[in-house]
Amino acid sequence: MSEGLDALVVGGDHDRVVGEVVDVVSRTAPEIREGLVGRRQPVGGEANPTGDTQMEADVWADDLLGERLRAIEGVGEYASEERESVVDCGEGLSVAVDPLDGSSNLVSNNPMGTIFGCYTEPIPAPGTALVAAGYVCFGPVTTMVVATDDGAAEYEIDGGDRRLLEGSVTLPREPTVYGFGGRVPEWSPEFTAFAREIEGECKPRYGGAMVADVNQVLSYGGIFSYPALGSRPAGKLRLQFEGNPIGYVVERAGGRSSDGEGSLLSRDADELHGRTPVHVGSPDLIDRLEDALA
Numbered sequence: 001m002s003e004g005l006d007a008l009v010v011g012g013d014h015d016r017v018v019g020e021v022v023d024v025v026s027r028t029a030p031e032i033r034e035g036l037v038g039r040r041q042p043v044g045g046e047a048n049p050t051g052d053t054q055m056e057a058d059v060w061a062d063d064l065l066g067e068r069l070r071a072i073e074g075v076g077e078y079a080s081e082e083r084e085s086v087v088d089c090g091e092g093l094s095v096a097v098d099p100l101d102g103s104s105n106l107v108s109n110n111p112m113g114t115i116f117g118c119y120t121e122p123i124p125a126p127g128t129a130l131v132a133a134g135y136v137c138f139g140p141v142t143t144m145v146v147a148t149d150d151g152a153a154e155y156e157i158d159g160g161d162r163r164l165l166e167g168s169v170t171l172p173r174e175p176t177v178y179g180f181g182g183r184v185p186e187w188s189p190e191f192t193a194f195a196r197e198i199e200g201e202c203k204p205r206y207g208g209a210m211v212a213d214v215n216q217v218l219s220y221g222g223i224f225s226y227p228a229l230g231s232r233p234a235g236k237l238r239l240q241f242e243g244n245p246i247g248y249v250v251e252r253a254g255g256r257s258s259d260g261e262g263s264l265l266s267r268d269a270d271e272l273h274g275r276t277p278v279h280v281g282s283p284d285l286i287d288r289l290e291d292a293l294a
């Protein structure tokens with residue numbers, strides 16, 4: 001296992017499996033990055049199981065990660081945002097992946113990421129069953145944040161190597177940036193009123209890829225939300241592949257996550273592709289948001 005991860009204890013028998021999952025995701029990241037060339041168009045205009053446009057790179061990255069993660073002894077299930085159903089592969093941890101989060105940014109060549117979560121229960125599972133989660137951020141350089149119950153660490157990925165940047169990622173207390181998804185007329189009056197307050201306190205930074213938008217909240221402090229919308233009362237983002245893993249990472253970095261009422265991690269997991277409003281960031285701002293929405 002690379003430098004730094006051993007500082008993050010997963011516990012029990014899960015250490016080795018989580019370590020291998022992290023290794024596979026980080027070793028595959030440079031290949032995914034290179035393989036994006038020539039795969040930036042939609043797959044014959046088709047939609048993925050949740051109705052969004054599937055890009056050629058989405059399918060390709062899912063195949064690559066799926067094949068490698070399923071081969072790990074101790075991975076019992078593989079689930080992906082790009083697949084209709086969960087793939088059973090034996091006994092062990094259930095791994096949920098969003099192979100290319102924010103892949104609509106392929107068209108405009110903006111940042112994207114890969115998200116993963118390791119659950120101790122069959123998927124769909126609640127966030128309380130996560131023992132590790134993380135993401136790769138394909139920005140100007142490739143970085144990775146990995147969280148376990150012990151905390152969060154950030155790495156730079158250079159070729160096949162994962163180099164530790166920060167062994168204890170901590171969300172800055174002072175809020176600086178915000179990014180809110182969806183069209184403003186679709187927001188509830190309560191969320192709109194909260195957004196007006198935040199606009200006076202922080203700088204807008206919304207890029208259309210949650211991984212990159214959350215990564216800057218972890219870097220500078222602030223808040224990211226994809227709220228409930230008039231046309232989508234459950235919001236856009238999926239609990240298994242996006243809300244839970246990102247909520248887990250932010251909480252382990254000292255922030256808070258919320259579905260508008262309480263931690264994303266305590267939300268019931270009823271459907272594989274179920275959606276949820278997602279709010280993550282500095283604890284004070286998430287407290288204020290929950291008060292505003294109450």
Ligand code: AHM
Nearest residue numbers: 052101102103104181182208209210
């Ligand atoms: P995807 O996983 O299919 O790429 O969709 C999720 C992405 C998130 O990364 C991002 O926060 C959101 O969709 C952006 O949506 P919008 O285009 O409505 O701003």
Ligand code: MG
Nearest residue numbers: 098101102242
């Ligand atoms: Mg996504």
